[in-house]
Amino acid sequence: MNTTHPTTALAKSSLWAKGWYQFAKRLDSPHFSARPPDAKIDLVVVHSISLPPGVYSGDAVTHFLTGQAQTIEHPYLESIKDLKVSAHFFIRRQGELIQMVSCDDMAWHAGVSHYRGRDRCNDDSIGIELEGLEGDTFEAEQYETLSGLCSSLLQHYPIEHLAGHEHIAPARKKDPGAGFSWEDFRKSLGLTQNFFPISDK
Numbered sequence: 001m002n003t004t005h006p007t008t009a010l011a012k013s014s015l016w017a018k019g020w021y022q023f024a025k026r027l028d029s030p031h032f033s034a035r036p037p038d039a040k041i042d043l044v045v046v047h048s049i050s051l052p053p054g055v056y057s058g059d060a061v062t063h064f065l066t067g068q069a070q071t072i073e074h075p076y077l078e079s080i081k082d083l084k085v086s087a088h089f090f091i092r093r094q095g096e097l098i099q100m101v102s103c104d105d106m107a108w109h110a111g112v113s114h115y116r117g118r119d120r121c122n123d124d125s126i127g128i129e130l131e132g133l134e135g136d137t138f139e140a141e142q143y144e145t146l147s148g149l150c151s152s153l154l155q156h157y158p159i160e161h162l163a164g165h166e167h168i169a170p171a172r173k174k175d176p177g178a179g180f181s182w183e184d185f186r187k188s189l190g191l192t193q194n195f196f197p198i199s200d201k
Helices: 006-013 060-065 075-080 140-156 182-189
Strands: 043-049 089-091 097-099 125-131 161-164
Touching (some): 043 140, 060 089, 140 182, 161 182
Parallel strands (some): 089 125
């Protein structure tokens, strides 16, 4: 029997509109695809990014993730400007939340990947980029925003796993890295350990 109060159910559903989170600033990216028809959106992937690496200011990251990297002149960005990459969300150092792709669609964040016995993690995951450098620490405001977002995702989608890019593509990626506290993140959500990084052969 469903004992959820109608008002509570309405409040939860009103946070989302066709995969767009109402508490996020929207900046649409052209880099997305439709998910496979049978996709079960059960994985959240945490990444870290800063452009140029180690620079925590400006619009280089959002321009890159929304296909506008060519509008910023910098030697490092010249080398990546033609890459077609996106994420569903980006969380700045001060906690600002930006959404670039509907969670009902597939963002291009995971690349060649494997987790939970499945390949192609883009198909059924939600990608969240934290502004930061691989291995560096993250701000309390970022954890707060990440926790609030993931709490809502857990209510709206059948999320069963939360992992880092380093866990789904360990041969290629190391982010978010040792500076990210999975234990603090887990405790903030009140989840058991089985939701978090696993050894997936």
